[in-house]
Amino acid sequence: MSTVRLSPPPAVHWITETLQKAGHDTWAVGGAVRDILSGYSAGDWDLTTQARPGQIQQLFKRTVPIGVEHGTVGVLARDGTLFEVTTFRKDVETDGRHAVVTFADTIEEDLARRDFTMNALAWHPLEQKLLDPFGGLEDLNAGVLRTVGVPKKRFTEDYLRILRAFRFAGRFNLTIEEPSWTALCKGIGHLADLSCERVREELLKVLDQHRTPSSALSLYAKAGALGVLYPELDELRIADKSGASNPWESTLASMDRLPPGNGFLRLAELLHLLDSDKVTGILLRLRFSNAQNDETARRVSAAPLPGIDADDAAIRRWLSSTGPERLNALARLEMARARANPSSIPTPSEVVDSWRRARCMRATGAPLTISDLALDGHDLIRMGLHPGPDFAQILNDLLDFVLEDPTQNERGILEARVGASSNSDEE
Template sequence: MSTLDERGLRVPGAVIELARTLQDAGFPTWCVGGAVRDALLGRALLDFDLATAATPAQVRRLFRRTIPVGIEFGTVGVLDRDGRMHEVTTFRHDVKTDGRHAVVEFGASLDEDLARRDFTINAIAFDPIARRLHDPFRGREDLLAGVVRAVGVAEERMREDRLRALRAIRFASRFGFEIERETWVAIEASAAHLTRLSPERVKQEIDKTLEQVDAPSVAFARWRDAGAFAAVVPALAQVPDGTLAAIDRLPRAVTPTRPLRRTLRLATLFSSLEGKEATRALRALRASNQEISVVGALVDGWQRFGTALEAHLVAGSLPSDPALRRIAADVGRLRVNALLRLGAAHWAGDTRIAPRLVRQLFRRLTHIAFHDPIEIADLAIDGDDLRQHGLRAGPALGRVLQHLRHLVIEDPSRNQREILLALAGEWIARGDAAPTSGAERASGHE
């Protein structure tokens, strides 16, 4: 909507019903927050939040089904007739803040409530009954101009809540907006204080950027240039532009059913690091164990094999099948596709590499990963076969199986029971499977 006209703003009937109940009881009530902003921009709507003059106790008396989701901050969850929850928050103003959490006081006016918000584009209220906007900080003008601007004095807004620096960057990147000069200066000044944020909140902001922003490179370049990465993810303080550009070439996860998309974008963000360095950084951000494992493996695989694969592609060739089998075996057949997608995101910006050859690499490596024997479980024999031929259980047995796996990766035609048993016998006879440590020899395993 080019004019951002409130006449086109649509509010769900359940929200109108809640607002009417509050207003009929004598409590002015307004829709506020991101849903109003996004509705004015003509974007898909989030849940509408309500701000009201009613106290939490009065809200709970007016509605039969409520949830105390944040009573100390004035927020009550009200369930509509379909069981969907809507947040209703009392008008409030901040009494004091530690840079992240505020102590609030009720009894404020709507304007006082809007004045405590972060950016003008988020400080617009809409009365769903009278169907009128209240915009004391001219947020609608900033929406039209494509500008993220702090409410009031930018430095004060950042000091009240350090997370606002990262939110400003995300909003600007999500909507393709500029950041107003005073607000950007305040973000830069706030960067050194971002260590006050919990690692979980920083990780959440990274995830939101990866999920909500079509081209995250702009957002993360701003993180880097403002000094945010240096403060909260030092390993990414000098993340290259090329790495950031690669993220943009990967689709974002628009639905919860595509979680790998966000994980792949996250792996690409860390892909200029060594695998262990990326793992340490993610652990410091309190990422889940599964995410640390997947991202760490992809980054490690990229650092180990990306340069060699790129050299082949630049030369107009594919690696040999044994080389591709080694890659698939090392990375794991279930992660080969993700590694190739990470690589393709990097290579798409290289004019020396023909897209046709990248597609051929995809087909060839994927076929090898799922059809050739690359894992111990793919071998034509197992531990029971080796024990039947005189090899005791223990570390030596595992070494023999690993040796056979390497031989089969080099030449899959060896993956036959009799051939593998003969090769195992030769290796054992040479003493190559003997214990390598005193503790192992003392155990009696051979």
């Protein structure tokens, strides 16, 4: 073991010290240790310990039973931050999708069950010692992603590790060593057996966390995972490459121009060249929520921002049809495409100009949605009209009328227009 000085939150020392004093060996593991050693900022700090879940709960006053059956207890620090503390574990049985685990007695057993050497690092908060039985730090420094143990065995235990390999290699700019690459390629077909929820979460992590998600998604394509999980996107990749740019490559380039931290915005960009049926198919297959499906589909299908020569009415109609609340998101998508392709039309500066005009138009308070109208369904009933499907058409017609001239959005004017239309229909 080597001495490595890290600076975790004070609660990590407190939790470790409490468990150690009770006779339970305890280590920090997981992403925080790996990320700091890779030069990244730490995320959540996780601890693993010899203590059983019941013993952890007895030692701390405030705990949350996150997954007691799997050995994980959440310990609440004084400031309310939750730290996951998990009992040492080892695999008893695996089937490529799930693992049956039992509690282990040593940190070495726990690290031996992990997927890659970079994730099999443990750091002792009190002793400032790094335990690295599989050479994970050396692999990180060499820019190599390597499995713990025999690659074929590691991937057949859980085929999701194939997608994790792509994600880690892309995020940390690592090369997957040849034996691991060969083994994962042989297991690509088994990705179809994974639950859609696990596949979805891996994709979202790539889109949300990576500075350049193209790095991981290119590995999806190279290994054949794209064709298994997202054949609609694979069609873009193998499309005609005789033009200036391939649709798949263009999509990756523009997606990289979007900042991390907004996975769903990048998801819209990933899907934006597909037709609506294929977009819907992917979203339903991955079991996103109805709200997520709707918002992503709307972003994908939205018309481009009105050009710099568009008149005010055209801008209002665009805001109304796309939803004024989507202005900033759609502008970011267009800016990413413009920046990824310097010869594109509109240019980045033109996108900015269009966005500013639309933002100013929105700020005027001009009516853009049915709820902005000076007349609503209750007014129509008061006028003697009977509720029904026609109400929606009447209100949409009124909105179209005031989008052309916002000064007409007055109750008296709108009532007169409805009355005139009703009389015309009766004749």
